[in-house]
Amino acid sequence: xSVTAAQGFTAAGIAAGIKENGxxxxxxxxxxxxxxxxAGVFTSxxxxxxxxxxxxxxxxxxxVSAVVLNSGGANACTGPAGFQDTHATAEAVxxxxxxxxxxxxxxxxxxxxxxxxxxxxxxxxxxxxAELSAHGGEKAAIAIKTTDTVHKTAVHEGEGWTVxxxxxxxxxxxxxxxxxxxxxxxxxDLDSAALDEALRAATRTxxxxxxxxxxxSTNDTVLLLASxxxxxxxxxxxxxxxxxxxxxxxxxxxxxxxxxxxxxIKIEVINAxxxxxAVEVGRSIARNNLLKCAIxxxxxxxxxxxxxxxxxxxxxxxxRLNVAINGVWVCxxxxxxxxxxxxxxxxxxxxxxADLAAGTETATxxxxxxxxxxxxxxxxxxx
Amino acid sequence: xSVTAAQGFTAAGIAAGIKENGxxxxxxxxxxxxxxxxAGVFTSxxxxxxxxxxxxxxxxxxxVSAVVLNSGGANACTGPAGFQDTHATAEAVxxxxxxxxxxxxxxxxxxxxxxxxxxxxxxxxxxxxAELSAHGGEKAAIAIKTTDTVHKTAVHEGEGWTVxxxxxxxxxxxxxxxxxxxxxxxxxDLDSAALDEALRAATRTxxxxxxxxxxxSTNDTVLLLASxxxxxxxxxxxxxxxxxxxxxxxxxxxxxxxxxxxxxIKIEVINAxxxxxAVEVGRSIARNNLLKCAIxxxxxxxxxxxxxxxxxxxxxxxxRLNVAINGVWVCxxxxxxxxxxxxxxxxxxxxxxADLAAGTETATxxxxxxxxxxxxxxxxxxx
Numbered sequence: 001x002s003v004t005a006a007q008g009f010t011a012a013g014i015a016a017g018i019k020e021n022g023x024x025x026x027x028x029x030x031x032x033x034x035x036x037x038x039a040g041v042f043t044s045x046x047x048x049x050x051x052x053x054x055x056x057x058x059x060x061x062x063x064v065s066a067v068v069l070n071s072g073g074a075n076a077c078t079g080p081a082g083f084q085d086t087h088a089t090a091e092a093v094x095x096x097x098x099x100x101x102x103x104x105x106x107x108x109x110x111x112x113x114x115x116x117x118x119x120x121x122x123x124x125x126x127x128x129x130a131e132l133s134a135h136g137g138e139k140a141a142i143a144i145k146t147t148d149t150v151h152k153t154a155v156h157e158g159e160g161w162t163v164x165x166x167x168x169x170x171x172x173x174x175x176x177x178x179x180x181x182x183x184x185x186x187x188x189d190l191d192s193a194a195l196d197e198a199l200r201a202a203t204r205t206x207x208x209x210x211x212x213x214x215x216x217s218t219n220d221t222v223l224l225l226a227s228x229x230x231x232x233x234x235x236x237x238x239x240x241x242x243x244x245x246x247x248x249x250x251x252x253x254x255x256x257x258x259x260x261x262x263x264x265i266k267i268e269v270i271n272a273x274x275x276x277x278a279v280e281v282g283r284s285i286a287r288n289n290l291l292k293c294a295i296x297x298x299x300x301x302x303x304x305x306x307x308x309x310x311x312x313x314x315x316x317x318x319x320r321l322n323v324a325i326n327g328v329w330v331c332x333x334x335x336x337x338x339x340x341x342x343x344x345x346x347x348x349x350x351x352x353x354a355d356l357a358a359g360t361e362t363a364t365x366x367x368x369x370x371x372x373x374x375x376x377x378x379x380x381x382x383x
Numbered sequence: 384x385s386v387t388a389a390q391g392f393t394a395a396g397i398a399a400g401i402k403e404n405g406x407x408x409x410x411x412x413x414x415x416x417x418x419x420x421x422a423g424v425f426t427s428x429x430x431x432x433x434x435x436x437x438x439x440x441x442x443x444x445x446x447v448s449a450v451v452l453n454s455g456g457a458n459a460c461t462g463p464a465g466f467q468d469t470h471a472t473a474e475a476v477x478x479x480x481x482x483x484x485x486x487x488x489x490x491x492x493x494x495x496x497x498x499x500x501x502x503x504x505x506x507x508x509x510x511x512x513a514e515l516s517a518h519g520g521e522k523a524a525i526a527i528k529t530t531d532t533v534h535k536t537a538v539h540e541g542e543g544w545t546v547x548x549x550x551x552x553x554x555x556x557x558x559x560x561x562x563x564x565x566x567x568x569x570x571x572d573l574d575s576a577a578l579d580e581a582l583r584a585a586t587r588t589x590x591x592x593x594x595x596x597x598x599x600s601t602n603d604t605v606l607l608l609a610s611x612x613x614x615x616x617x618x619x620x621x622x623x624x625x626x627x628x629x630x631x632x633x634x635x636x637x638x639x640x641x642x643x644x645x646x647x648i649k650i651e652v653i654n655a656x657x658x659x660x661a662v663e664v665g666r667s668i669a670r671n672n673l674l675k676c677a678i679x680x681x682x683x684x685x686x687x688x689x690x691x692x693x694x695x696x697x698x699x700x701x702x703r704l705n706v707a708i709n710g711v712w713v714c715x716x717x718x719x720x721x722x723x724x725x726x727x728x729x730x731x732x733x734x735x736x737a738d739l740a741a742g743t744e745t746a747t748x749x750x751x752x753x754x755x756x757x758x759x760x761x762x763x764x765x766x
Contacts, residue, residue, distance in 0.1 A: 045690060045693040045694055046692075046693040046694070046695075046699075046701060047689045047690060047692060047693030047701045047704075047717070048693075048701070074686075076686065076689075077685075077686055077689050077714065077717055077718055077719070078718055078719065079702065079716065079717065079718030079719070081718075082718070111686065112684075112686025112687070112689065112690065113685060113686040113689075113714070113718070113719055114719075115719075213672050213673065214670070214672065215671055215672060215673045215687075215690065215691075216690065216693070216694045217690065218686075218689070218690050218693065287597070288598055289596050289597065289598060289672070289753075289757075289761070290596065290598045290761050293757070293758050293760075293761035293762045294761065294762060296758060296762040297761075297762025297763050299762065299763075301495075302460075302496060303457075303459065303460055303494065303495025303496040303601075304495070304598075306430045306459075306460050306495065306496075306601070307428060307430060307495065307598065307599060307600065307601050308598075309429075309430060310428040310429040310430030310431075310599065310601065311428055311429075311599045312429075316429075318429060318430045318431070319462070321430075331460065331496070333462065334430070334460055334462065335460055335461055335462030335464075335465070335496075336460070336461065336462070336496055336497075336498075370672075370758055371758055372755035372758045372759065374672075374676070374758075375676050375679060375753055375754055375755045375757075375758060376755065377676075378672070378673050378676035378677065378680075379676045379677060379679040379680025379682065380680050380682075
């Protein structure tokens with residue numbers, strides 16, 4: 001499954017020794033064609049890792065023959081030398097596969113501000129190239145894990161074509177909790193413009209609306225590669241829907257595996273004047289540490305929701321706001337509503353509905369609670 | 384000390400029974416004149432508590448004869464009934480003191496979305512009025528505590544005049560961690576316009592730049608009352624400097640007592656193109672949960688600082704950024720700088736310097752680390 005569910009792709013995942021604990025840390029995904037169309041979206045952080053700067057250039061050409069991904073180091077804030085490391089990695093892949101380095105995308109994830117051990121990474125590229133297989137998707141997905149507790153894959157079967165993918169990290173494209181990397185593949189016969197359109201539509205409502213901890217990564221990358229191997233050209237709507245389904249699935253898996261989280265929180269903003277308003281309000285609620293702590297404590301503290309809404313520039317009147325938590329309208333007309341004791345918060349998934357009473361637009365943002373485990377994991381991360 | 388350090392003020396702090404644990408929960412500060420000049424700044428949250436809506440109206444007149452403050456309930460998101468409770472509280476104070484309710488400011492702090500127990504609050508007003516004293520400042524400061532572990536007061540002695548004050552909460556004016564309330568008093572002979580100018584200048588660089596957890600309160604209020612009792616009219620610059628000194632002192636006390644914090648983090652942004660850029664970058668760093676966790680773990684994780692800077696719209700080039708942690712330039716030219724092992728993070732205060740290399744402006748933001756204790760305190764708060 002994973003990136004090799006679609007025809008025309010091979011992949012591998014190996015331990016190159018980048019991670020000191022010997023876990024798998026290098027993945028290779030190769031588009032065997034006949035087509036080499038590709039599209040990508042990248043972090044909007046202005047401090048971009050070397051592989052992001054490189055891959056943005058590669059994607060400008062709309063063709064990707066291979067993607068090499070390493071965990072164990074983000075190669076971010078590593079200066080010109082770090083960029084040379086990325087370039088050398090792409091050259092090594094190109095050399096091993098007999099392709100052009102200008103069509104090799106590179107993704108890295110791990111600690112910021114540390115050079116990659118190229119003496120381990122480059123031999124790893126050769127080793128991964130030797131292990132490429134049409135069944136290698138699962139191993140590739142495993143090799144890109146960092147703090148992930150499980151690897152993440154998803155597949156959609158279309159009529160004669162397939163979209164599959166893998167993801168690592170927990171968070172959002174922009175911002176991102178940890179470094180989020182996603183590679184999607186399809187055997188649909190589509191050009192890079194069609195892929196780009198589908199990918200942007202899909203990420204806008206999925207990865208872009210998963211906000212685990214409000215922190216934007218330097219490395220976030222989502223790539224979509226098409227081999228054309230099925231010979232089928234699906235209709236734009238059904239292809240976009242398929243990509244969106246796979247992205248939504250992977251985004252949910254990222255949230256479910258977010259560092260230290262004990263609750264997955266679905267924030268649905270309804271009756272907004274504009275979709276932008278709905279997204280702004282959803283994000284503001286998703287990033288409120290006090291609310292995230294309250295949800296962790298299974299406390300339906302709707303006052304935190306109103307406080308968060310109040311910091312936005314969205315259209316609303318404070319005395320018309322309504323908030324439901326797990327279906328109970330605990331806040332009505334900006335004031336006390338149904339009995340908060342009615343809210344059942346025992347389950348992992350928590351559903352917050354914020355009714356702005358200002359229009360007809362809606363947006364859904366996913367986030368997590370804030371836990372002592374998150375603090376522990378992130379206070380001990382690089383030491 | 385506290386609000387009674389300046390001549391012409393009396394205060395009291397009593398237990399009215401609003402808090403179930405019987406701790407002091409009601410404070411009264413009275414301006415005995417001869418002048419009743421006042422200025423105030425309030426939360427910029429659009430969801431404002433009833434006492435904020437009320438006090439904003441009162442302050443428009445530039446005269447405040449008394450301030451009544453309660454802990455044990457924020458009276459926020461309580462609808463028209465909550466506003467009537469605030470009005471009734473002001474009337475009770477006015478009745479007890481023989482003054483006009485339109486000159487009585489009201490402040491509340493505690494849980495959002497809960498009505499105040501007026502059957503306890505109103506008798507408490509009479510009790511507090513009976514205990515008013517020129518030495519009551521300390522008791523008033525104690526009565527406004529919520530999750531504060533210590534009460535906070537500060538005094539500046541001018542030449543023949545005094546500025547004193549008290550504060551509760553831990554966080555910022557806008558945003559605020561918890562409900563932040565501050566009452567400052569002076570016996571300087573100044574009108575409300577002069578007070579307003581000094582107060583805005585002082586809060587802009589003090590309370591507005593303390594960002595404990597990025598959450599903006601519905602109740603934040605800072606009031607400055609002048610009695611004119613000293614008969615001295617200080618020069619504008621020296622008076623503003625005095626108010627700023629008292630505000631800075633109280634703001635530091637708020638940060639030092641922030642919920643669950645183990646580190647006070649001073650973020651100095653230097654060489655910014657504009658002061659706004661410096662503040663935006665400082666706030667972005669201050670609100671980065673991953674960095675706050677890293678500092679908690681005494682990990683000089685400068686990559687988190689760069690990631691946070693990268694999310695702003697400030698003028699900078701990624702490869703010209705420099706970051707020092709406790710004086711060690713761990714990031715130079717956007718890449719690895721001095722050895723991170725040189726950074727000594729054993730002490731409570733941590734100093735981060737972010738050099739944008741884009742101009743000459745500067746700003747300092749204070750924040751705290753993110754700890755398991757913060758999560759614990761805020762996940763158990765209202766349950």
